[in-house]
Structures are given as C-alpha cells and as structure tokens.
Amino acid sequence: MLRRRIVAGVLVAVSLALLTIYFRESSSGGLHGLQSAGSSVLRPFEVAANRVAQPFRDAASWVGGLSSARSQNAKLRRQNAALRNTKIQLQAAIRENIKLRELLAYRDGTTFPTGYRSITTRVISRPTGQFDQRVGIDKGRDDGVGLNDPVVTAEGLAGQVTKVFAHTAQVTLITDPTSAVSALDPRTGASGIVRHNDPGSGLILDQVSKAQVVTTGDPLVTAGWRTKDLSSIYPRNIPIGTVGSVSQTDVDPYKQIGVEPLVDFSSLDWMLVLVKERPRP
Amino acid sequence: MILDGLKVGALVFVAAILQASVFADVRVLGGTPDLLLVALVAAALLRGSVTGACAGFFAGLVIDTATLEILGLSSLLLTLVGYWVGRYGETTGRDRMHAPFLAIALITFLYALGGLALRFVLGEPAPARAVLLDTLFQDIALNLIVTLPVYALVRRLLPPRPRAVRPEGAPAVG
Numbered sequence: 001m002l003r004r005r006i007v008a009g010v011l012v013a014v015s016l017a018l019l020t021i022y023f024r025e026s027s028s029g030g031l032h033g034l035q036s037a038g039s040s041v042l043r044p045f046e047v048a049a050n051r052v053a054q055p056f057r058d059a060a061s062w063v064g065g066l067s068s069a070r071s072q073n074a075k076l077r078r079q080n081a082a083l084r085n086t087k088i089q090l091q092a093a094i095r096e097n098i099k100l101r102e103l104l105a106y107r108d109g110t111t112f113p114t115g116y117r118s119i120t121t122r123v124i125s126r127p128t129g130q131f132d133q134r135v136g137i138d139k140g141r142d143d144g145v146g147l148n149d150p151v152v153t154a155e156g157l158a159g160q161v162t163k164v165f166a167h168t169a170q171v172t173l174i175t176d177p178t179s180a181v182s183a184l185d186p187r188t189g190a191s192g193i194v195r196h197n198d199p200g201s202g203l204i205l206d207q208v209s210k211a212q213v214v215t216t217g218d219p220l221v222t223a224g225w226r227t228k229d230l231s232s233i234y235p236r237n238i239p240i241g242t243v244g245s246v247s248q249t250d251v252d253p254y255k256q257i258g259v260e261p262l263v264d265f266s267s268l269d270w271m272l273v274l275v276k277e278r279p280r281p
Numbered sequence: 282m283i284l285d286g287l288k289v290g291a292l293v294f295v296a297a298i299l300q301a302s303v304f305a306d307v308r309v310l311g312g313t314p315d316l317l318l319v320a321l322v323a324a325a326l327l328r329g330s331v332t333g334a335c336a337g338f339f340a341g342l343v344i345d346t347a348t349l350e351i352l353g354l355s356s357l358l359l360t361l362v363g364y365w366v367g368r369y370g371e372t373t374g375r376d377r378m379h380a381p382f383l384a385i386a387l388i389t390f391l392y393a394l395g396g397l398a399l400r401f402v403l404g405e406p407a408p409a410r411a412v413l414l415d416t417l418f419q420d421i422a423l424n425l426i427v428t429l430p431v432y433a434l435v436r437r438l439l440p441p442r443p444r445a446v447r448p449e450g451a452p453a454v455g
Contacts, residue, residue: 004330008364011338015360018353023403031352038346046302046347053303060307 099270102154107272113224113235118272119144121151124168126268133176133196135159135268140167148233150274156239156262157181157222158271169273174240175203175265182223182232183240183259188213191223194240194259203241205257210248214257218243235274288438289324289336296320297343305348312419314427317344318392321359322366322384323428323435330367337363351403358395362388381432382425389421 022031100120107118121143125136139145141164149161151171159179163170174181180195183205190212192205208214220243224236245258300317307313321340325333340363341356366384393412400407 004334004364004368007331008334008360011334011360011364012357015338015341015353015357019351019357019403020353022352035346035349035352038342039349042298042301042343042347045298049298049302053299057303057306 096269099154103270103272106152106154111237111239113238113274115277116235116274117277118274121145121169121271121273123268123271127173127265133159133173133179133265134162135171135173137169137171137271137273138167139273140165140169142166144275145169145273146275149276150234150238151271152238152274153263153268153271155264156241157234158263158265158268160233161273171271173265173268174261174263181234181240182225183220184223185212185214185218185243186221186237187218188215190214192254192257194220202244203259203261205243205259206254208255208257209253210255212255214243214246214255216243216246220259285328285332285439286335289328289332290339292320292324292435292438293317293336293340294343297340297347301344301347309423310419312416312423314423315389315392315420316427316431318359318362318388319385319424319427319431320435321363322388323381323432324439325363325366326370326381326384326432327436327439327441328367329371330364333363333365333367333370334360335363337361351405354396354399354403358392358399361395362392381428385424385428386421389424390417393417393420 018031021029022035025031103118103120106112112118119139121137121139123135124138127133127135137145137151145161145164147161147164151158151160157174159171159173159176161169162172172179174194175196177196180193182191183194184191190208192208192212194203194205196202197204205214205220220240222234222236222238222240223232224234224238225232239262241259241261241263243257244260246255247257248255296317296319300315304314304316317340321333321337324336328336337359338356341354341359342352344350344359345352345355366388369384370380397407397409397412401409
C-alpha cells in the first residue's frame, strides 16, 4: 500500500516539477529542447498513424459528405422547386405586365375608337375545341359590359360579347363559325365580310367582288358602317388582320381572300371590352 | 511483470500517438473520443494503481511531447487518473461489468474538470463553458462507446491476474 502511494507521489511530484520547470523556463530551455527532440522522435510514428488512418478518415469523410450531400441535395431540391415557382410567377407577371401595358398603350393611343370606353378584362375560360371559339371573361353586367359589345386586344379585334352575366360574360371570337365582321381594306377601299371558313382553314374576307382591288399583305380593319337606323356593332378602323392570299375563279363572283388575324387567339389573356359612352345629358 | 510493463507501455504509446494524430481530428456532434484516456483506464483497471500511475505518467509525457503542450500537465492528470482507477480496480471494480464504463464516465468528467482547473491556475486559456457544457456530454458518450472495444482489446492484451484473497475484515471500496 505504501509502495503504491510512494510511486504515485513520486510521479505526481515529478509531474509537478516538470510542469513548474517547463512553465518557468524560456522557450529555449532544456525541457523545451527535450520536448522538441521528443516531438521529432514521435513525428514518424504520428505520420505512420496518419497514413494508416487516412483511408478510414477518407471513408468517414466520404460517408459524412454523402450524408450531408443527401440532406443538402434535398434542401437544394426544395429551394429549386421554390425558385422555379417564383420564376414561373415572375414570368407570368412579366407577361401580364407586357400585355396590360400594350392594352394601356392601345387604350391611350390614337387608334382607340372614339365614343367608346374600355373595360379591362381577363380571360377566365378558353375554347374547349376547334368548333367552339368562345371565351369567358371576368367582367359582366355589373361592371358595365353589355351584349354585343366589341372586344379587342392591343393587336386588334378579338370578338364580341354574346352572353352577359352579373360578373362574367361570354365572348364569341371572330374565329367562331357564327361570327361575321364587316371589313375594309383601307389601302384600296375594298370591303367585304371577315368570317370563318370551313373548320381548319382560317378566316376569309368574303363578298369582295372581282372588281375590287385587294393585294396580299393589305391590312384589314373593321368597316364600322352606319345607316340611318342601323349601325355595325364594331366601331371603325379596328385592325382585324392582313390579307394572306388572294385568288379568283371564273365560276365564283367573288374573290377568295385568306385573312391572317392579328390577334393570337391561342394565347388570349387580357382583353378590352369596348363600351359605348353614353351621351352626356 | 516486466512483460506486462512493456505491454502497457506499448499500449499507451500507441494510444497516445493515435490520439494525437488520428482521434484528435474526429468530431462527432462536437465531441472527441479520448482513446488514450480509455486505454489508460482499461490498463489501470486490469493492472492496478502502480501500473496505472506509471502508465498515466508515461502517457502524459508522450501526449504532451507529441502535441507540444505544457510538459507535465497531462502527466500530472493522467498519473492521478491511472492511480485512482487502479485503486478502484484493485478493490472492487475489476470484476464488475460496469466498472470500465463507470470509471470512464467519471474520469472523463474529472479529467476535463482537472484540466480546466490546472490551465486556469497556470493562466492558460480555460474555456469552461465550451468544455463543460458544449462538448463534455458528447465526450463522455463517445468515450463510453470507445470503451467497449478498447477494454476488450486491453483485456486480451493484459489478461486479468488471479485475484489475491482479500484479508478478512478489509473494506471493499466501490
């Protein structure tokens, strides 16, 4: 028992002595030198241990990296999805902004028909098939929309209101088979009716006699005719499209004129309903 | 006896080198396993206080030399660790299954505390909060995990000696 205590006591005393001397002496002292030499002796062992452990360390690092990469991957995927959504929203907002600016420019421009005011509306339902060329809009009777009101986009004529509800309305596009618009070639004065031809063949300018002059590329606008008691539902000079093709046959009294509409009916989003301004009392 | 001493010396030397070069870099949840402490505790439990104290002193010298720390600081602490754990093993702890784990948990705590106290006395940086609150529990847990294989290995290296019959009336400690 005593021997144990003596051994422990001696070792503790030596440790304390080492500690004291080491702490008191300068860095060039004997113990420091001894430690430096000892460290040099131990260095190869440490290097060897490091080399032996390196593959295990690499494996652990790889596993750790894999685990963190997985969690990072999941996190980045979530971020990516969120950013993708934000990007889509931003793109939609930019597109919407452009469309609205175009509508605003049209409304404030010189080509906007006089005697009309506009109601900006958004398309809420789209044509379900080739034979159904009607869209729903988010403005209705309560907003001032009336039956047969013309509907335009910044590019040109889109259609007319054919059904009106309190807060929504239905617009029949000029590409619908039931639609017909009196049109005019402002360059030559030739007039006719823009209507839908057979399904799949697009718009045509009908009822143009062979005597009238129409050339490919000519613009077509609404005629906006008016008689004593009747008038066209469309105001004058709303762009409809351009003449895409012109031909004629001996058996047909009218020219066959293909029309390329200005409005992209496949991507209708925002439109203006043109409402006649009431005459001021 | 000499063979045992050589074995213990080699054990703590290897453990100190591994601790300084490999295990010091291992970080698990902020904690670091102390292979040297575990190996020392295992050796002291199996070979008693004198061997424990000597092994602790030697281990301290090696680790302080390898890490260029204050020479004598680890020696002092590990000498005390080796002696106390050795005494625990000599009295009642050696044959108990939980002895290594109990010793490791307690010694890890006391070793950290003693290290902080000594450093504080010497005017060295002693981040008590970081050591006692941020990493101590992780250190204890990691040392307990390391204890199982290390103790089994040391036990294989230093098979328990047949225990001397305790004189009648001698107190059992632990």
